[in-house]
Amino acid sequence: MATKDRSDSAAPSEEPPDHSDDRNLRPLSDAARAIFIAALATALVLGYLFLNKLVDISRQEDCMLSRSRNCAAIELNSDR
Template identity: 55%
Template sequence: MKPEGRPPASPVEASKPGNEDAQYLSTRGLLIVFGGLAVALVLGYFLVNKLVNISQEEDCALARRYNCGAVEVPR
């Protein structure tokens, strides 16, 4: 018999029907985790793109060029 409060020795033991100590993440919890991960990835993508644009503008300015701004094409 194992002592009380001790975690299961293996994942197989945790899945046994008589073990009430095992905790599982609910479906709502999984959705929240994956939603947060998706938001973090999208924000990270936009941040990296902004940093690339800033780096390109700085490289242009350090090369002493005067036409470094964004070029707007008339329609």
């Protein structure tokens, strides 16, 4: 009987895989990470504020469509 060569099997080899394409990829610097995190935080805060403004407009519009007469926002004096 002839013996089969097991080099084509799916068993893991002892050598690490060749990552020749990874040479062109550079890790992010600390400054780039900080800029990314700051931009992400700014986008999240602005998105939250924008969403709250849309909710306020929607509530006011719902009030006006129900023909209520007291739809204006109530402002409290800071004298109290």
